[in-house]
Amino acid sequence: MMKNLCYESTSDCLLKCPYCISNDNGVMKQDHYLEIIDFIGKLLPERLVIGGGEPLMDALLKEKITLIIKKYHEVNEEPYISLSTNAATIITQDKWLFLKNKIQCLDISIPSLNHDIYAQMRGIDLLDQVLINIRKAVNYGLNVRLSIIMTKQNYNELENLLKFASATNVNSVRVGRYFPFRNAYDVKDNYELDETTVIRIIDDINNGKYSNVYSGKIIPPIRTLSMMEGYLNVDFNGMLFVPNAEGKKLIGNVHDIDINALKSSFKDSQSKIFIKYKEK
Numbered sequence: 001m002m003k004n005l006c007y008e009s010t011s012d013c014l015l016k017c018p019y020c021i022s023n024d025n026g027v028m029k030q031d032h033y034l035e036i037i038d039f040i041g042k043l044l045p046e047r048l049v050i051g052g053g054e055p056l057m058d059a060l061l062k063e064k065i066t067l068i069i070k071k072y073h074e075v076n077e078e079p080y081i082s083l084s085t086n087a088a089t090i091i092t093q094d095k096w097l098f099l100k101n102k103i104q105c106l107d108i109s110i111p112s113l114n115h116d117i118y119a120q121m122r123g124i125d126l127l128d129q130v131l132i133n134i135r136k137a138v139n140y141g142l143n144v145r146l147s148i149i150m151t152k153q154n155y156n157e158l159e160n161l162l163k164f165a166s167a168t169n170v171n172s173v174r175v176g177r178y179f180p181f182r183n184a185y186d187v188k189d190n191y192e193l194d195e196t197t198v199i200r201i202i203d204d205i206n207n208g209k210y211s212n213v214y215s216g217k218i219i220p221p222i223r224t225l226s227m228m229e230g231y232l233n234v235d236f237n238g239m240l241f242v243p244n245a246e247g248k249k250l251i252g253n254v255h256d257i258d259i260n261a262l263k264s265s266f267k268d269s270q271s272k273i274f275i276k277y278k279e280k
């Protein structure tokens with residue numbers, strides 16, 4: 001079974017992060033979503049990450065998730081769907097209940113608790129709405145993961161963000177790092193951390209420096225970009241790719257890819273992907 005697939009389901013987003021990597025997917029179309037869902041149904045990844053853009057702005061999100069779940073159920077499997085969101089939109093009660101019932105993890109990205117830094121990193125200051133949504137997600141009983149991307153702008157805030165994670169009772173935290181790939185390359189001088197700082201952050205997490213601050217699972221940043229070579233993505237046009245130093249390494253298209261060959265070609269690289277299920 002394929003371990004992980006990331007479906008970039010929309011290009012719509014209400015934020016304007018200068019380091020946004022996904023705005024190189026071209027013009028947004030929904031023409032291919034049924035073929036993409038068929039592909040997901042054949043691949044049956046152990047974990048499906050639905051991202052964007054901002055997937056909560058995707059008008060077809062509910063339909064897509066419902067169809068994906070159906071594909072797994074047709075072969076008596078249960079999906080593990082992680083929705084990767086900036087949580088900056090207003091989320092209706094109806095949508096909260098849908099998420100609570102249908103997805104296994106809500107991965108909320110929050111780079112800062114400081115309004116100025118949040119605005120610098122996200123282009124627009126919608127931090128208050130994000131904080132409201134994190135608390136609501138926990139109250140609705142979702143499995144909530146905070147994703148914190150470390151850059152030059154915010155790396156001093158990690159401890160504060162982990163205190164916040166503890167105070168809000170989120171289930172886990174993933175600490176990511178800015179990589180100068182895809183469209184983010186152009187702003188690397190403003191965001192890229194030096195390697196010594198990244199290694200210190202990774203070692204601090206692995207050595208338990210923050211275990212008194214946050215008792216849940218903290219997933220550290222990856223050490224090298226080559227660890228992403230098993231990170232298969234499909235965009236909303238059905239193009240399959242993995243991120244690499246040049247941007248994207250194209251693998252093919254959902255229309256004509258040989259699923260078995262794809263699975264076996266990713267077997268080794270995917271074994272490096274860390275999947276932690278149900279951090280409750």
Ligand code: SF4
Pocket residue numbers: 013014015016017019020021022023052053054086122
């Ligand atoms: S929140 Fe994500 S999709 Fe939206 S602009 Fe920022 S990086 Fe891009």
